[in-house]
Amino acid sequence: MSGRDLLAFALRALTGHRLRSALSLLGVAIGVAAVVLLTALGEGARRYVTQQFESLGSNVLIVMPGRVETTGGVPGFGGVPNDLTLADLEAIRRGVPSVSRIAPLAVGTETIAFGDRRRQVPVAGTTRDMLDIRHLTVARGDYLPRETGREPAVVVLGQTVANELFPGLDPVGQVVRIGAWRMRVIGVNASRGVQMGTNFDEFVIVPVATAMRMFDRSSLFRVLIEVRSHGELDQAKAAVEALLTARHRELDVTCLTQDAVLTGLNSILGALTLALGGIAAVSLAVAGVGIMNVMLISVSERTREVGLLKALGAGRRQVLSVFLAEAVMLSGAGGVVGLAVGFVAVQVLIGFYPGLPARPPLWAVVAASVLSLLVGAGFGVLPARRAMRLEPVAALSRR
Amino acid sequence: MIRLEGISRTFDVGGRPVRALQDVTETIAAGEHVAVMGPSGSGKSTLLNILGCLDRPSAGSYTLDGREVAQQGDGELTLVRRNLIGFVFQFFHLVPRLTAQENVELPMVFAGVPPRERRDRAAAALASVGLEDRATHRPDQLSGGERQRVALARATVMGPRVLLADEPTGNLDSASGRQVLDVLERLNASGLTLVVVTHDFKVARRSGRVVMLLDGRIAKRVAASHVQEIADVLAGEAR
Numbered sequence: 001m002s003g004r005d006l007l008a009f010a011l012r013a014l015t016g017h018r019l020r021s022a023l024s025l026l027g028v029a030i031g032v033a034a035v036v037l038l039t040a041l042g043e044g045a046r047r048y049v050t051q052q053f054e055s056l057g058s059n060v061l062i063v064m065p066g067r068v069e070t071t072g073g074v075p076g077f078g079g080v081p082n083d084l085t086l087a088d089l090e091a092i093r094r095g096v097p098s099v100s101r102i103a104p105l106a107v108g109t110e111t112i113a114f115g116d117r118r119r120q121v122p123v124a125g126t127t128r129d130m131l132d133i134r135h136l137t138v139a140r141g142d143y144l145p146r147e148t149g150r151e152p153a154v155v156v157l158g159q160t161v162a163n164e165l166f167p168g169l170d171p172v173g174q175v176v177r178i179g180a181w182r183m184r185v186i187g188v189n190a191s192r193g194v195q196m197g198t199n200f201d202e203f204v205i206v207p208v209a210t211a212m213r214m215f216d217r218s219s220l221f222r223v224l225i226e227v228r229s230h231g232e233l234d235q236a237k238a239a240v241e242a243l244l245t246a247r248h249r250e251l252d253v254t255c256l257t258q259d260a261v262l263t264g265l266n267s268i269l270g271a272l273t274l275a276l277g278g279i280a281a282v283s284l285a286v287a288g289v290g291i292m293n294v295m296l297i298s299v300s301e302r303t304r305e306v307g308l309l310k311a312l313g314a315g316r317r318q319v320l321s322v323f324l325a326e327a328v329m330l331s332g333a334g335g336v337v338g339l340a341v342g343f344v345a346v347q348v349l350i351g352f353y354p355g356l357p358a359r360p361p362l363w364a365v366v367a368a369s370v371l372s373l374l375v376g377a378g379f380g381v382l383p384a385r386r387a388m389r390l391e392p393v394a395a396l397s398r399r
Numbered sequence: 400m401i402r403l404e405g406i407s408r409t410f411d412v413g414g415r416p417v418r419a420l421q422d423v424t425e426t427i428a429a430g431e432h433v434a435v436m437g438p439s440g441s442g443k444s445t446l447l448n449i450l451g452c453l454d455r456p457s458a459g460s461y462t463l464d465g466r467e468v469a470q471q472g473d474g475e476l477t478l479v480r481r482n483l484i485g486f487v488f489q490f491f492h493l494v495p496r497l498t499a500q501e502n503v504e505l506p507m508v509f510a511g512v513p514p515r516e517r518r519d520r521a522a523a524a525l526a527s528v529g530l531e532d533r534a535t536h537r538p539d540q541l542s543g544g545e546r547q548r549v550a551l552a553r554a555t556v557m558g559p560r561v562l563l564a565d566e567p568t569g570n571l572d573s574a575s576g577r578q579v580l581d582v583l584e585r586l587n588a589s590g591l592t593l594v595v596v597t598h599d600f601k602v603a604r605r606s607g608r609v610v611m612l613l614d615g616r617i618a619k620r621v622a623a624s625h626v627q628e629i630a631d632v633l634a635g636e637a638r
Contacts, residue, residue: 001508001509001511002511005508005514012496012497015496016495016496304492305494308492308494309505309509310453310477310480311451311453311480311486311492312480312481312486312505312506312509312553313477313478313480313481313482313506313509313510313557314477314509315473315474315477315509316473316474316477318509391454392453392454393453393454396453396492
């Protein structure tokens, strides 16, 4: 019996019970579609986060006070860390030759007011280097001065803040109050939108020492270091850690690179995708039970036919393969339908959330397809063996 | 052609052995036309199943075409059924979703005959039973007589040596039954060994000789012209 004959015979048997075949096929289709859609979601989340972090720049080193491990360990042990200060920043700028730019970051929340308009805003204190490290652009006016010494009382507004405080007005040159401080607006940032969950358009930017005094902080929140090239990143990280260890007499800062953050997040979100895929795969197993059920019904309905096939000279193996072929065709067709439905669902999802780069990973598509066939073969074995073992006499005598 | 020696077949029914056949010895020559008669439960169908290698005897020897087949494995029996034996059943046993042509092709599908040869041979077999214009009809579009003739074409398309028929006219009106018997006789005339199980004396009369089973044993062997003797025995049994 050739493979083509086998498929043709199985297909005739399946199309003889259209509704029943369609329903058990639907089970597999739902399972495969679920695998495709859920892994696409997980993969979309992973790619989204990756894109966000890649906007940091691949040769940026982030220094933060305190020892934090992304790979475990209990933070907070080892005593109170020393302050990360502007003096440390100057020491790094002078002492580590591969550093091309370095910018401090101090953050807090304060009320900004112009006339009778007020608004609670996040305030970031930094220097001009931040503009280049984060590839920001100024829409109007100028940015902060480069030096951290005697600072002028100036502020750069985010796009949203500028629009709400100065509707229809040019804010550059105006004087605003931030908390108890009077500051002159020297520029407005170009819109940057939401990045890593933070809307940068709602920030106001002030000189770093001013921010530290404003919020009564002795330590910087972060120091962002741009290294001349990606290749020098590890060496620069080691140099910064050595320098700060010498200055603080212990290693009490954490140096993060984009690569380290991405590796950590990638493995977490990769595991999430795998888990989502696994949950969806369970529904495939359920679909397999459905196929087994339908095939068992089919075998008991066709007992007489099995006897006839044997009387006509069909061997045990041929009877087995006829019923196995039916089960595999059912699940295979379900797999094809499921893939189609899954991909359409992903496109619909992207239509609703264009920002989410959802796409099912190749491994999930391959695994779902292979699994759908295996489900048919695996759950089809029992009914097919039952058909194979039917005694032709007993099978024929039943009417 | 067929040689049975001391054939017994015991079934286990609810823990008790039931002897369907006891010590049956019979020889059927090539080209013979034998009718098997007997009341219900006398073992006719069991005998036919053993002859057709659908069932194995519990004891005894069965030689078919010079080959001992009684205790062969499934694989060999499949080949015997495929190549040496044709079956016709009372209820036709056509596959309902396949056309007449496809039903006739079925044994060749399992035998691995290439599609083109299959089509030609099936068409010739249908033509030989006068159904060339019904090839694309499904069983539910055919009359009973036509269905049985399709079944006959299917049973003979592999060129078997023996044709076994279980009440071939039992479910047909008399005109259709005569047509089917005509085909059977023609096949027999061309050399095919024919064994027919029947209740019908008209069918038995058209055979060469009649074997009567009673309680699993051969009770009487008569020429077809003396089938009345069997009728008398059966009438005596019924009394």
